[in-house]
Amino acid sequence: MSPMGTDETxxxxxxxxxxxxxxxxxxxxxxxxxxxxxxxxxxxxxxxQVLEDDQxxxxxRVLRAGGRIAFTRGTSQYREQRARLSEEGVVFDGDRIDLAxxxxxxxxxxxxxxxxxxxxx
DNA sequence: AGCGTGACAAGGT
DNA sequence: GACCTTGCCACGC
Numbered sequence: 001m002s003p004m005g006t007d008e009t010x011x012x013x014x015x016x017x018x019x020x021x022x023x024x025x026x027x028x029x030x031x032x033x034x035x036x037x038x039x040x041x042x043x044x045x046x047x048x049q050v051l052e053d054d055q056x057x058x059x060x061r062v063l064r065a066g067g068r069i070a071f072t073r074g075t076s077q078y079r080e081q082r083a084r085l086s087e088e089g090v091v092f093d094g095d096r097i098d099l100a101x102x103x104x105x106x107x108x109x110x111x112x113x114x115x116x117x118x119x120x121x
Numbered sequence: 122a123g124c125g126t127g128a129c130a131a132g133g134t
Numbered sequence: 135g136a137c138c139t140t141g142c143c144a145c146g147c
Binding site for chain 1: 130131
């Protein structure tokens with residue numbers, strides 16, 4: 001297996017990605033920041049790349065900074081991610097997603113669902 | 122131990 | 135936005 005430090009790092013990245021709500025998206029850099037690893041966007045990509053299929057991590061909600069899917073258009077991976085996002089109601093504008101509308105932010109979470117602890121329903 | 126590669130990003134133009 | 139440069143670093147060879 002991989003070294004301990006690396007495993008723990010990936011675990012934290014996966015935990016952060018799991019926090020992205022359904023129907024919303026986040027960028028690689030944003031996940032890195034939230035996981036406490038500023039400037040480690042590439043590591044987030046690496047972590048998702050080695051993700052096992054059976055792990056419950058919504059990898060499809062992670063996009064490039066410009067709001068585009070990281071995979072090359074036309075690949076099966078691109079189509080898979082796009083299909084999953086569309087199924088969650090995320091609308092594409094060409095090959096791009098409007099981050100101002102679908103981007104995840106803690107602030108928006110609070111507006112929509114209230115502060116942690118008051119999220120009944 | 123280098124070196125190229127890559128699910129990336131920030132900053133400047 | 136686009137494009138380019140620089141920073142980043144795990145991984146495979």
